[in-house]
Amino acid sequence: MFSSSAAYAPMPYLSIYSSTRVYINHLSNILRKEYADTGIIIQTVCPLNVATNISKYKETFFFTPSPKKYAKAAIKTIGIVSETMGCLEHQIQATLLFGIPQFLLIFLQKKILKAQSEREKKELLNKSD
Ligand SMILES: NC(=O)c1ccc[n+]([C@@H]2O[C@H](COP(=O)([O-])OP(=O)(O)OC[C@H]3O[C@@H](n4cnc5c(N)ncnc54)[C@H](OP(=O)(O)O)[C@@H]3O)[C@@H](O)[C@H]2O)c1
Numbered sequence: 329m330f331s332s333s334a335a336y337a338p339m340p341y342l343s344i345y346s347s348t349r350v351y352i353n354h355l356s357n358i359l360r361k362e363y364a365d366t367g368i369i370i371q372t373v374c375p376l377n378v379a380t381n382i383s384k385y386k387e388t389f390f391f392t393p394s395p396k397k398y399a400k401a402a403i404k405t406i407g408i409v410s411e412t413m414g415c416l417e418h419q420i421q422a423t424l425l426f427g428i429p430q431f432l433l434i435f436l437q438k439k440i441l442k443a444q445s446e447r448e449k450k451e452l453l454n455k456s457d
Pocket residue numbers: 330331332333374375376377378379380381382383
Protein backbone atom coordinates (compact mmCIF):
# COMPACT_ATOMS: atom_id res chain seq x y z
CA MET A 329 0.00 0.00 0.00
CA PHE A 330 1.30 3.44 -0.88
CA SER A 331 1.63 5.86 1.98
CA SER A 332 4.17 8.62 2.57
CA SER A 333 6.75 9.92 5.00
CA ALA A 334 4.03 12.52 5.70
CA ALA A 335 2.57 9.82 7.97
CA TYR A 336 5.52 10.18 10.34
CA ALA A 337 5.12 13.87 11.23
CA PRO A 338 2.04 16.08 11.50
CA MET A 339 2.60 18.36 8.53
CA PRO A 340 1.37 21.97 8.71
CA TYR A 341 -0.56 23.12 5.58
CA LEU A 342 -0.81 19.49 4.44
CA SER A 343 -3.32 18.46 7.10
CA ILE A 344 -5.61 16.26 4.99
CA TYR A 345 -2.77 14.65 3.04
CA SER A 346 -0.70 13.92 6.13
CA SER A 347 -3.74 12.54 7.99
CA THR A 348 -4.74 10.23 5.15
CA ARG A 349 -1.20 8.79 5.10
CA VAL A 350 -1.51 7.93 8.82
CA TYR A 351 -4.80 6.22 7.95
CA ILE A 352 -3.10 4.15 5.23
CA ASN A 353 -0.37 3.01 7.64
CA HIS A 354 -2.97 2.04 10.23
CA LEU A 355 -5.13 0.21 7.69
CA SER A 356 -2.09 -1.67 6.35
CA ASN A 357 -1.13 -2.76 9.85
CA ILE A 358 -4.63 -4.15 10.44
CA LEU A 359 -4.84 -5.89 7.05
CA ARG A 360 -1.39 -7.41 7.61
CA LYS A 361 -2.73 -9.08 10.77
CA GLU A 362 -5.94 -10.23 9.09
CA TYR A 363 -4.08 -11.76 6.13
CA ALA A 364 -1.09 -13.08 8.11
CA ASP A 365 -1.89 -16.76 7.45
CA THR A 366 -2.73 -16.44 3.77
CA GLY A 367 0.69 -15.84 2.21
CA ILE A 368 -0.48 -12.44 0.98
CA ILE A 369 2.15 -9.80 1.67
CA ILE A 370 0.83 -6.38 2.70
CA GLN A 371 3.63 -3.86 2.64
CA THR A 372 3.42 -0.14 3.39
CA VAL A 373 5.69 2.08 1.30
CA CYS A 374 6.41 5.53 2.74
CA PRO A 375 8.53 7.61 0.36
CA LEU A 376 9.89 11.10 0.76
CA ASN A 377 10.15 12.94 -2.58
CA VAL A 378 10.16 11.07 -5.89
CA ALA A 379 10.25 13.07 -9.13
CA THR A 380 6.59 12.67 -10.18
CA ASN A 381 3.70 15.09 -10.79
CA ILE A 382 2.57 15.01 -7.19
CA SER A 383 5.92 16.15 -5.75
CA LYS A 384 6.37 18.76 -8.52
CA TYR A 385 10.07 17.84 -8.71
CA LYS A 386 11.00 17.72 -12.38
CA GLU A 387 14.70 17.05 -11.81
CA THR A 388 16.11 14.06 -9.98
CA PHE A 389 18.92 14.28 -7.45
CA PHE A 390 20.34 12.09 -4.69
CA PHE A 391 17.34 12.42 -2.36
CA THR A 392 14.74 12.72 -5.16
CA PRO A 393 15.04 9.67 -7.42
CA SER A 394 13.16 9.04 -10.64
CA PRO A 395 10.04 6.85 -10.28
CA LYS A 396 11.87 4.04 -12.10
CA LYS A 397 14.90 4.12 -9.79
CA TYR A 398 12.64 4.36 -6.74
CA ALA A 399 10.41 1.46 -7.86
CA LYS A 400 13.45 -0.74 -8.58
CA ALA A 401 14.74 -0.19 -5.03
CA ALA A 402 11.33 -0.52 -3.37
CA ILE A 403 10.49 -3.81 -5.11
CA LYS A 404 13.63 -5.37 -3.62
CA THR A 405 12.21 -4.83 -0.12
CA ILE A 406 9.00 -6.82 -0.68
CA GLY A 407 8.88 -9.77 1.68
CA ILE A 408 11.79 -8.39 3.71
CA VAL A 409 10.22 -5.47 5.56
CA SER A 410 6.54 -4.78 6.16
CA GLU A 411 6.97 -0.98 6.23
CA THR A 412 9.65 0.87 4.30
CA MET A 413 10.77 4.24 2.99
CA GLY A 414 11.48 2.28 -0.19
CA CYS A 415 15.09 3.23 -0.91
CA LEU A 416 18.32 3.82 0.96
CA GLU A 417 18.43 7.52 -0.01
CA HIS A 418 15.06 8.15 1.67
CA GLN A 419 16.07 6.11 4.70
CA ILE A 420 19.13 8.36 5.11
CA GLN A 421 17.08 11.53 4.54
CA ALA A 422 14.42 10.45 7.05
CA THR A 423 17.06 9.70 9.67
CA LEU A 424 18.51 13.20 9.19
CA LEU A 425 15.13 14.93 9.01
CA PHE A 426 13.25 13.21 11.80
CA GLY A 427 16.37 13.11 13.98
CA ILE A 428 16.45 16.89 14.46
CA PRO A 429 14.67 18.39 17.50
CA GLN A 430 10.87 18.48 17.06
CA PHE A 431 10.61 22.28 17.49
CA LEU A 432 13.14 22.81 14.68
CA LEU A 433 11.37 20.34 12.39
CA ILE A 434 8.03 22.11 12.95
CA PHE A 435 9.63 25.53 12.40
CA LEU A 436 11.20 24.42 9.10
CA GLN A 437 8.08 22.60 7.94
CA LYS A 438 5.88 25.64 8.65
CA LYS A 439 8.23 27.95 6.80
CA ILE A 440 8.66 25.72 3.74
CA LEU A 441 5.13 24.36 3.50
CA LYS A 442 3.43 27.72 4.10
CA ALA A 443 5.45 29.26 1.25
CA GLN A 444 4.58 26.28 -0.96
CA SER A 445 0.89 26.50 -0.05
CA GLU A 446 0.79 30.24 -0.85
CA ARG A 447 2.59 29.68 -4.16
CA GLU A 448 0.06 27.02 -5.14
CA LYS A 449 -2.88 29.24 -4.15
CA LYS A 450 -1.48 32.04 -6.33
CA GLU A 451 -1.01 29.64 -9.26
CA LEU A 452 -4.63 28.46 -8.92
CA LEU A 453 -5.90 32.04 -8.75
CA ASN A 454 -3.88 32.99 -11.84
CA LYS A 455 -5.26 29.98 -13.72
CA SER A 456 -8.86 30.92 -12.88
CA ASP A 457 -8.41 34.53 -14.14
N1 LIG B 1 6.05 11.43 -5.54
C1 LIG B 1 6.32 11.65 -4.29
O1 LIG B 1 7.24 12.44 -3.95
C2 LIG B 1 5.56 10.93 -3.22
C3 LIG B 1 6.03 11.04 -1.90
C4 LIG B 1 5.32 10.41 -0.90
C5 LIG B 1 4.22 9.65 -1.20
N2 LIG B 1 3.77 9.56 -2.47
C6 LIG B 1 2.55 8.77 -2.73
O2 LIG B 1 2.69 7.97 -3.86
C7 LIG B 1 1.42 7.75 -4.46
C8 LIG B 1 1.55 7.88 -5.95
O3 LIG B 1 1.96 9.19 -6.27
P1 LIG B 1 2.89 9.51 -7.50
O4 LIG B 1 4.15 10.06 -6.98
O5 LIG B 1 2.96 8.30 -8.40
O6 LIG B 1 2.09 10.69 -8.13
P2 LIG B 1 1.63 10.96 -9.62
O7 LIG B 1 2.68 10.55 -10.58
O8 LIG B 1 1.15 12.37 -9.62
O9 LIG B 1 0.43 9.96 -9.80
C9 LIG B 1 -0.76 10.13 -9.08
C10 LIG B 1 -1.77 9.18 -9.69
O10 LIG B 1 -2.98 9.29 -8.95
C11 LIG B 1 -4.04 9.51 -9.86
N3 LIG B 1 -5.03 10.33 -9.19
C12 LIG B 1 -4.89 11.58 -8.69
N4 LIG B 1 -6.04 12.01 -8.16
C13 LIG B 1 -6.92 11.01 -8.32
C14 LIG B 1 -8.26 10.84 -7.98
N5 LIG B 1 -8.95 11.78 -7.33
N6 LIG B 1 -8.87 9.67 -8.30
C15 LIG B 1 -8.20 8.70 -8.93
N7 LIG B 1 -6.89 8.80 -9.29
C16 LIG B 1 -6.28 9.94 -8.98
C17 LIG B 1 -3.42 10.23 -11.04
O11 LIG B 1 -4.21 10.02 -12.18
P3 LIG B 1 -4.07 11.00 -13.47
O12 LIG B 1 -2.74 10.72 -14.08
O13 LIG B 1 -5.21 10.56 -14.31
O14 LIG B 1 -4.20 12.39 -12.95
C18 LIG B 1 -2.07 9.53 -11.15
O15 LIG B 1 -2.16 8.33 -11.88
C19 LIG B 1 0.47 8.79 -3.83
O16 LIG B 1 -0.39 8.11 -2.95
C20 LIG B 1 1.40 9.70 -3.05
O17 LIG B 1 0.79 10.17 -1.88
C21 LIG B 1 4.44 10.16 -3.50
